[in-house]
Amino acid sequence: MARGDLGAAAGVRVRLWDAPIRLVHWLLVGLIAFAWWSRKDHLDWHRWAGYAVLGLVIFRVYWGFAGAGAARFASFVKGPRATLAYLATVPRRTPSGTPGHNPLGALSILAILVALALQTVTGLFAVDVDGIESGPLSDRVSFETGRRLAELHEQAFTALEALIALHVAAVLFYLVWKRTDLVGPMITGRRTFARDPGYPATPRWRLALGVALAAAAAWFVSKGLKL
Numbered sequence: 358m359a360r361g362d363l364g365a366a367a368g369v370r371v372r373l374w375d376a377p378i379r380l381v382h383w384l385l386v387g388l389i390a391f392a393w394w395s396r397k398d399h400l401d402w403h404r405w406a407g408y409a410v411l412g413l414v415i416f417r418v419y420w421g422f423a424g425a426g427a428a429r430f431a432s433f434v435k436g437p438r439a440t441l442a443y444l445a446t447v448p449r450r451t452p453s454g455t456p457g458h459n460p461l462g463a464l465s466i467l468a469i470l471v472a473l474a475l476q477t478v479t480g481l482f483a484v485d486v487d488g489i490e491s492g493p494l495s496d497r498v499s500f501e502t503g504r505r506l507a508e509l510h511e512q513a514f515t516a517l518e519a520l521i522a523l524h525v526a527a528v529l530f531y532l533v534w535k536r537t538d539l540v541g542p543m544i545t546g547r548r549t550f551a552r553d554p555g556y557p558a559t560p561r562w563r564l565a566l567g568v569a570l571a572a573a574a575a576w577f578v579s580k581g582l583k584l
């Protein structure tokens with residue numbers, strides 16, 4: 358039995374995370390790091406990385422409704438009762454058996470997506486102190502509002518850093534305390550469960566539609582909402 362897998366040797370190896378989920382995840386990691394690195398001296402690159410992040414967030418939200426299995430919000434967003442019940446099991450050293458995000462992880466994922474939306478949207482309106490560098494929608498607001506949004510853009514990053522730190526700490530907690538490797542499945546897509554959750558595949562056209570919508574939205578925004 359592989360480390361972190363569930364059930365006895367009879368467990369079933371299933372595809373948990375589809376390719377779009379994994380690609381979005383690792384692209385987000387790379388692009389956020391790049392946006393951080395380029396934030397002061399390479400604002401052109403910074404903005405492009407930001408548009409890409411915005412496109413990925415739009416796609417992930419779309420995929421939460423149009424995708425299948427563990428990608429769907431409906432499969433992992435739970436109410437307070439289920440979340441509290443899950444919380445009570447966290448100290449146990451047994452691997453978590455949720456075939457997808459557990460109810461607590463779901464909250465952290467939603468918070469990261471909201472923080473990323475805030476980060477990118479405030480960036481679109483941000484202006485720097487001397488009004489030289491700005492987002493493509495900054496001409497729609499006054500200079501003062503652009504400055505306020507630039508400050509919010511910086512604060513959003515502090516919140517994002519805290520959420521990411523918590524996220525990585527949770528992944529490490531699962532590895533060390535629960536002996537559950539969550540990173541491997543986020544790379545290969547596969548994990549072993551006692552029972553097959555029976556997640557269906559998503560039709561290709563839905564993927565194509567989502568990619569087209571997200572790319573078009575990010576591009577349109579990058580052009581200042583002008584064709």
Ligand code: HEM
Nearest residue numbers: 392396404407408410477480481483485490491492507514
């Ligand atoms: C993942 C997405 C993003 C991250 C993590 C991010 C992060 C940051 C951070 C931390 C700063 C503060 C720089 C400093 O230390 O002075 C900054 C500045 C800035 N960002 Fe972003 N940003 C993102 C997306 C965007 C987007 C989409 C745009 C606009 C298209 C944008 C436009 C700007 C501008 C114009 C500034 C300069 C504001 C100023 O100097 O006050 N950013 N960004």
Ligand code: HEM
Nearest residue numbers: 378385386389457458459462466469521525528539540543
């Ligand atoms: C910029 C940094 C990061 C961001 C913004 C981020 C964001 C996310 C998001 C949004 C998800 C949900 C996946 C989905 O359903 O679409 C997720 C899941 C996950 N992330 Fe990250 N992540 C970051 C860094 C990392 C790092 C460094 C690791 C590895 C140590 C990691 C490991 C994972 C794992 C294992 C999951 C799946 C958790 C589970 O099984 O429920 N993430 N992350």
